[in-house]
Amino acid sequence: MMNTKTRTSLLLPAVALFAASCGGGGGGGGAANVPQTTTLQGTLQMPQVAPQIAPPATGMLEQPMVPGEVVVWMKPGRDAASMNMEGFDLVRTGAGRTAIFHARCSEGRSSIKHGARVEDSVEKATCDAAEQMKLHDDVMIASPNYIYQATVQPNDTYYQAQWHYDQINMPQTWDLQQGSSNVIVAVLDTGIVSSHPEFAGRLVGGYDMISDPQRARDGDGRDPNPEDVGDLQTPQGSSFHGTHCAGTIGANGNDGQGVAGVDWNCKLMNVRCLGQGGGTIEDIANAILWAAGLPNATGTVPPQRADIISMSLGGPGLNPIMQQACDQAAAAGVLLVAAAGNDNTDQPQSPAAFDSVLSVGATDIVRQRAPYSNFSPTVDLWAPGGDMSVDRDGDGFPDGVLSTIADDNGNLGYTFYQGTSMACPHVAGVAALLKAQDPSLTASELRQLLIGTAVTGLNLPNQGRLVDAFAAVQAAQQGGGGGQPNAPALVAAQSVADFGADLTELSVRIENRGTGDLVLDGGFATPPVSWLSAEVFDVTANDGIDGDELRLSVDRTGLPNGVEQTTITLNYLAGGQLLSVDVAVRLQVGQSTVTSDTVFVLLVDPVTFETKYQTETSVGQGFSFAMQGVVDGTYLLVAGTDRDNDDFLGDAGELFGAFPSLDQPIPVQIVGGRAATNLSFALQETVTVTSFGLGDEPADDAAPRFRRLD
Amino acid sequence: MRARTSAFARAPLALAVMMLPLACAGGGADGHRDDDMIECDYQGPPVTAELLANGDLRVEMTAPTAGHTLALVDVARVDGRAVVHLRHDAPTDLVAQVITTLPLVLPADSLTDAFGGAFGGAREVHVRVSHGDDAPQLAAVVAR
Numbered sequence: 105m106m107n108t109k110t111r112t113s114l115l116l117p118a119v120a121l122f123a124a125s126c127g128g129g130g131g132g133g134g135a136a137n138v139p140q141t142t143t144l145q146g147t148l149q150m151p152q153v154a155p156q157i158a159p160p161a162t163g164m165l166e167q168p169m170v171p172g173e174v175v176v177w178m179k180p181g182r183d184a185a186s187m188n189m190e191g192f193d194l195v196r197t198g199a200g201r202t203a204i205f206h207a208r209c210s211e212g213r214s215s216i217k218h219g220a221r222v223e224d225s226v227e228k229a230t231c232d233a234a235e236q237m238k239l240h241d242d243v244m245i246a247s248p249n250y251i252y253q254a255t256v257q258p259n260d261t262y263y264q265a266q267w268h269y270d271q272i273n274m275p276q277t278w279d280l281q282q283g284s285s286n287v288i289v290a291v292l293d294t295g296i297v298s299s300h301p302e303f304a305g306r307l308v309g310g311y312d313m314i315s316d317p318q319r320a321r322d323g324d325g326r327d328p329n330p331e332d333v334g335d336l337q338t339p340q341g342s343s344f345h346g347t348h349c350a351g352t353i354g355a356n357g358n359d360g361q362g363v364a365g366v367d368w369n370c371k372l373m374n375v376r377c378l379g380q381g382g383g384t385i386e387d388i389a390n391a392i393l394w395a396a397g398l399p400n401a402t403g404t405v406p407p408q409r410a411d412i413i414s415m416s417l418g419g420p421g422l423n424p425i426m427q428q429a430c431d432q433a434a435a436a437g438v439l440l441v442a443a444a445g446n447d448n449t450d451q452p453q454s455p456a457a458f459d460s461v462l463s464v465g466a467t468d469i470v471r472q473r474a475p476y477s478n479f480s481p482t483v484d485l486w487a488p489g490g491d492m493s494v495d496r497d498g499d500g501f502p503d504g505v506l507s508t509i510a511d512d513n514g515n516l517g518y519t520f521y522q523g524t525s526m527a528c529p530h531v532a533g534v535a536a537l538l539k540a541q542d543p544s545l546t547a548s549e550l551r552q553l554l555i556g557t558a559v560t561g562l563n564l565p566n567q568g569r570l571v572d573a574f575a576a577v578q579a580a581q582q583g584g585g586g587g588q589p590n591a592p593a594l595v596a597a598q599s600v601a602d603f604g605a606d607l608t609e610l611s612v613r614i615e616n617r618g619t620g621d622l623v624l625d626g627g628f629a630t631p632p633v634s635w636l637s638a639e640v641f642d643v644t645a646n647d648g649i650d651g652d653e654l655r656l657s658v659d660r661t662g663l664p665n666g667v668e669q670t671t672i673t674l675n676y677l678a679g680g681q682l683l684s685v686d687v688a689v690r691l692q693v694g695q696s697t698v699t700s701d702t703v704f705v706l707l708v709d710p711v712t713f714e715t716k717y718q719t720e721t722s723v724g725q726g727f728s729f730a731m732q733g734v735v736d737g738t739y740l741l742v743a744g745t746d747r748d749n750d751d752f753l754g755d756a757g758e759l760f761g762a763f764p765s766l767d768q769p770i771p772v773q774i775v776g777g778r779a780a781t782n783l784s785f786a787l788q789e790t791v792t793v794t795s796f797g798l799g800d801e802p803a804d805d806a807a808p809r810f811r812r813l814d
Numbered sequence: 815m816r817a818r819t820s821a822f823a824r825a826p827l828a829l830a831v832m833m834l835p836l837a838c839a840g841g842g843a844d845g846h847r848d849d850d851m852i853e854c855d856y857q858g859p860p861v862t863a864e865l866l867a868n869g870d871l872r873v874e875m876t877a878p879t880a881g882h883t884l885a886l887v888d889v890a891r892v893d894g895r896a897v898v899h900l901r902h903d904a905p906t907d908l909v910a911q912v913i914t915t916l917p918l919v920l921p922a923d924s925l926t927d928a929f930g931g932a933f934g935g936a937r938e939v940h941v942r943v944s945h946g947d948d949a950p951q952l953a954a955v956v957a958r
Contacts, residue, residue: 294910337880338916345880345910382881382907418879419908426908443911446878454908476878476913492913523879523912 146741146763146783147728173249174205174234182242189240192233204249207233231677247675258357258364261748262518265506266363267469267497268488272530273574274366277537281577282357283369284540289353289532290395290410292388293346293417295332295376297510300347302355302362303372309406310374313391319379326402330376334512337380344510345378348521349416351508352529353536363506363518366533366573370540373410378417388417388455389429392440396433411539412550414532415442415461416525418453426454434460439547441532443524445478450565457482462551464571465489466527469496469503471562471570477524479565484551485558486570489527492520500758534573541580553579561613561651603658605692612687614640614674615651623677633670635659636689640674658691665694703787704746704753704812705729707739710771718813738773742810743787753810761787856943856953858902863941863954869922871956873900873941877914881905884916887944896936899950900943 173195178184184194184203197203207230230248237246257263257275269275288308298307310330314320322333334342354372355365377383377391386401393400397409413433430440442456444465456463457480466477466489473479474491492502504520511517535550545553557576558569601610641653654674668691675684707717716739721729729743744753744760754760762769763785772780860876875884887899898920938957942950 335880337910337914340917343880343910343912343914345912348912378880378908378910382905382909384907388908416911417908418911419905446911446913448878521912523910525911528911 145728145730145779145781146785147726170249172206172230172233174207174230174237174246175249176203176205176237176243176246178203179242184242187240187242189237192237205237207236259360260355260357260364261361262363262506264747265499265501267499267503268490268505268526268530269364269366271467271469271471271488272534272571277534277573277577278357278368280574280581281537281541283354283367283537284543285369285371286543287367287370287412287536287539288373288408288410289367289370289536290373290375290413291346291350291353291529292375292377292391292395292413292415293349294335294343294378295330295346296350296372296374297332297344297347297508297516298374300351300508300510300516302351302365302508304356306354306356306370306372308371308373308408310376311391311394311402311404311406312376313387313394313402314376314379314383315387315401316379316384319381319383320376321380328404330374332376332510335378335380336512341512345416345521345525346374346376347510348505348507348519349414349525349529350374351518352505352526353414353533355508363508365507366530367536367540370533370536373406382419383417385423385425388415389425392426392429392433392455396436396438398432398436409436410438411547412439412441412532412535414529415440415455416523416528418443418445418456418524420447420451420453422452422457423454427458427460430455430458430460434547437547439535439550441528441535443528444480444483446476446523446525447478448476449478450480451478452480452482453478462531462554464524464528464531465564465568466522466524467562467564467570468494471559473564473568474522474524476522477527479568481566483566483568485531485555486562486564486568487527487530489524490520490522492522531571534571534576537573537577538580541577542583545580560615601654601656601687602690603656603692605694608659609655609657612654612656613651614654614685633668635663635668635691636670638672654687656689658689660691660693663691663693667692702745703727703729703743703759705731705741705743706753706810706812707731707734707741707772708810710738710740713740713810715811715813734774736774736776738771740769740771741783741785742769743785744810745787746812751811751814753812759787761785854952854954856951858943858945858951858953861941861943861953863939863956865939865956865958866919871898871920871922871939871941873898873918873920873954875902875916875918875943877916879905879909879911880914881907881909882914882916884918884943886918886920887950889920891936892940894936895938895940897940897942900941900953902943902945904945 174192176184178187184197187194187203189205192205192207195204195206234246234248237243240246258278260266263269290310295312296303296307296310309328312320312322312327312330315325317324320333321336322329322331332342332344332346334344337343337345350372351363351365353365354367354370355363357364357368373395375391375395377387390400390402392413392415394402394405395410395413397405399405434440440455440461442461442463444456444463445453446466447453455461463480463482463484465479465483465486466474467486468474468491469488473486474489475493477489488505490502490504492504494503495501496503502520504522505526506518506520507526509517509519531554535554538550538553539545553576554571555569557572557579559572559575560567560569562568562570564570601612603610635658637657637659639655641655652674654672656672670689672687672689673684674687703721705719705721706715708715716737717731717734719729719731721727741763742753742761745758746753746755747758748755760766763772763783764770765785766788772783774780859878859882861873863871863873866872873884875882882905883903885901885903887901889899890897900918936958938955940952941954941956943953944950
């Protein structure tokens, strides 16, 4: 059981008070018994950590617009108020170079027949009007006045650490589909700890298929109680692997606690078949048959069979008994999903490599093959499995998959794991969303949708495809059971073009993975940043998918150290439908980057750690701070961010520092009202924890906590 | 419930341990040592070893899946070195496909007492790992 919470103590020198440097003048005088006050000033140095960039929406977006309105960006020196263009009325203009025009003809071209919008819609008229506006000499950019809507961002406490969901476009997907309780996903694993609050109301009856009581560790053989009692996988404890995988599939989402799963409503069928040392072919084969509602060694079947079976398990070779069980379950209409394996090999393994099973390889946070993932040609699909050897997003956590966990002492919590075991439940969860979107979809159609809408061009082995939940659910929404949505489907191979500190050129493929033609709508809109150049080229990939290539180049000349970022929006037209895709661009200049968070600077009592004074600073102030009216005394000077907004500084993933250094903080002594200036110290990312416990506050809670004032 | 951490220094930990892990040069034949280089011939799940401040030896294997085991076979003293022999067994059943770390801490006391004082004057600790009943291979070297 991983519970590597790292705790340290604050070691303050007992007597080494720091007399703050004198800031000239001012001292002296003051009546007796009247507290002297002074000013503290200083600056904070930020760590070399790049702020996270939220990947923008990718995939097909049908953006709503204000009917008839065209927003224009005027060329330098041109005045919208004096612009006269036939067929357009100026609606409003502001102090800048943007203005809103109304196309007089647009409403007249709108027509509705039998409740269905026809091609010659007001949206199309508006798009046409924007095209016309672009031709005007005074206009630099013209675009329909799109209405942008926020995608669902779950409010689960640790959602921000679940980077893996952005990778497969989950936030946009949750706008469309959050799952159905009519869909059952069987989790064939070590069992599920049913008391975990993330599974409240989500479990349906399961089965413990482990026949050997010693392996099962629950005192008996097969029985209807699949509770995970632990597999004692290592001397340190049990893995509670099934609980982790189940959390990725279906932890309760947007419930204000813990983590989110892919599907927030599906039912989870707990079928225990892995115990201490793993699981036997016979037990697992019977578990597959039981979940599929087929005859098996127990003589029982569930009241309702599973729609999807998730198997984050495997072993070398192709076992015929296992294959028979998988083939029978697939023939019964169940979609089987399995982990491709972690041996960094191209050798197939059971059960993932069977034709009747959807095999899932693992990707890392940059959507490349995770270093351990198998890459056999039998891998059908890729999904995030994580790579905990790195922290590429600089959030203070290893880049593993965060999900639900327990330990042998009955504690419940959350932790990071890595493996194709973690990739598999992502796909199972997306399959459950598809089934919720269209209950009539067969297992074969689910498989085709998942593969047919997945992202290509990522340099994954064997032209591998990364599952795209949004594209898949959209395709299902449009009735595309054949794996190709029956409309254009616009997807960017990368949602973020990250130049880092060194790169100067990057390309991003934009693909139409649906049917019908897409036409680039007169270029693309990008904020006028001088450091970025962009061009679009028409290309066709080796796999025959038509697309464009967005070629970007950057020039860091004259830019200050830090991070620059912007977003490019490419608009495409397909008939009357407007599709757009956003590509975020991030550029680092120099090696030092800063946070965009507010930094709280506190003066605290060095004994009680009570906060006495507080001020705030930010990147806009160069992280300098000044604190006035400070009375004589001895204080500890600390600063940090409060990204989780819990009022405490220095939690996991937050910046924190103390004067003069975190290693050896020394209290500041204010004497005689003398100003203390040049108080400069560095902040750093708070140390990583790899698990979060529910109610497991350690007993040796000696480390002080620093609370900001309201 | 909180994700509780502290960023304050772990100064005592930094006072460490004056031992240098010696890099194993890969690709060697049989783990022999010449004047400049110790060659590791181990092939298998990654193994790291370090001597802790209290004299314990900590070995960690990063196994590709669940179901792997790592166990101490014996400790011997050979040519002034302590040679720790560990046995690794890969799973034979189907297992969870999750990367699993297998830490093994050999207490200094047990190493010196139970194994005849092998660590007593040893200048190096060689960690050799066998896969099942195969011959052990040199996986890591730690200097004292």
